[in-house]
Amino acid sequence: MNKTLSPVLAACVVLCTAISQYLIYFHAPVEQVLGYAQKIFYYHLPVAWWSFVSFFLAAVFGIACLIKKEARFDMISHACAEIGFLLATLTLITGSIWGRHSWGVWWTWDPKLTTALVLWFIFAAYLVVRTMPMAREQKSNICAVIAVIGFLDVPLVFFATRLWRSIHPAVFHSEGGGLEPEMVHTVIFCVLSFAFLWLWLTLFRINQLKQEHILESVRSKLLYSEEQNQD
Amino acid sequence: MNAVYSLVIANIALWCGFAFYFLILSKKQQKIQKQLQSLAAQLDSEE
Numbered sequence: 001m002n003k004t005l006s007p008v009l010a011a012c013v014v015l016c017t018a019i020s021q022y023l024i025y026f027h028a029p030v031e032q033v034l035g036y037a038q039k040i041f042y043y044h045l046p047v048a049w050w051s052f053v054s055f056f057l058a059a060v061f062g063i064a065c066l067i068k069k070e071a072r073f074d075m076i077s078h079a080c081a082e083i084g085f086l087l088a089t090l091t092l093i094t095g096s097i098w099g100r101h102s103w104g105v106w107w108t109w110d111p112k113l114t115t116a117l118v119l120w121f122i123f124a125a126y127l128v129v130r131t132m133p134m135a136r137e138q139k140s141n142i143c144a145v146i147a148v149i150g151f152l153d154v155p156l157v158f159f160a161t162r163l164w165r166s167i168h169p170a171v172f173h174s175e176g177g178g179l180e181p182e183m184v185h186t187v188i189f190c191v192l193s194f195a196f197l198w199l200w201l202t203l204f205r206i207n208q209l210k211q212e213h214i215l216e217s218v219r220s221k222l223l224y225s226e227e228q229n230q231d
Numbered sequence: 232m233n234a235v236y237s238l239v240i241a242n243i244a245l246w247c248g249f250a251f252y253f254l255i256l257s258k259k260q261q262k263i264q265k266q267l268q269s270l271a272a273q274l275d276s277e278e
Binding site: 034035036037038039040043044047086089090093094097098100101197201204205208211212215218219222 | 234235237238240241242244245248249252253256259260263266267270273274
């Protein structure tokens with residue numbers, strides 16, 4: 001990552017996080033039925049949306065890698081899938097805590113939750129494949145295919161509440177009784193705030209993968225030259 | 232479960248998740264730096 005960009009992004013992350021915390025606790029009104037537990041929504045929704053963006057980019061760069069066979073696309077896809085997996089995990093955890101309060105259970109086999117869990121397992125498999133010992137090109141091809149298959153589940157998760165009967169609320173969908181303006185401001189700011197965090201983590205990880213790639217190629221060149229010298 | 236308690240737990244879980252991932256990335260970065268240094272030393276000795 002650019003050396004000047006990193007501190008700027010980090011500063012944006014800290015500042016936006018502080019403002020979003022203020023908005024969550026002091027600006028957004030307390031919901032009448034769920035009380036303070038409803039405020040979990042301001043974390044749950046942004047992490048879920050950014051996980052979808054990550055999986056989308058993982059699939060797009062996976063396809064680019066399959067077509068162009070370039071390592072840089074594979075690295076971007078890898079970084080996005082990894083961060084998407086982290087965000088999907090946090091979505092499931094925060095959702096589970098919210099569900100325990102509002103539904104009385106940690107987990108229920110609701111269509112939205114089930115499709116989200118399937119998505120989580122697909123990208124867990126993706127990360128397992130990443131750790132397997134195999135040729136780099138073969139690994140990137142398999143991972144690209146898994147990323148594309150995984151992304152196919154994203155629209156199902158997003159539209160699950162509209163497609164099937166679900167107890168999960170459909171955000172920005174219900175006519176009347178929707179969100180208060182203060183709640184909308186807060187959730188929009190939280191989505192933007194998590195954007196900085198997402199961008200910073202993604203760029204950091206891409207940069208790290210590039211360094212690993214350079215190390216690997218220099219090492220293999222050294223090994224090759226050593227073998228040549230011995231012959 | 233109490234509403235405030237749920238909110239606090241969710242908040243802590245979220246930031247702990249990010250902190251844990253950041254810790255993993257930092258460890259990896261340290262490892263890469265060490266490998267880069269040893270590789271640079273190896274290249275210097277060969278020259």
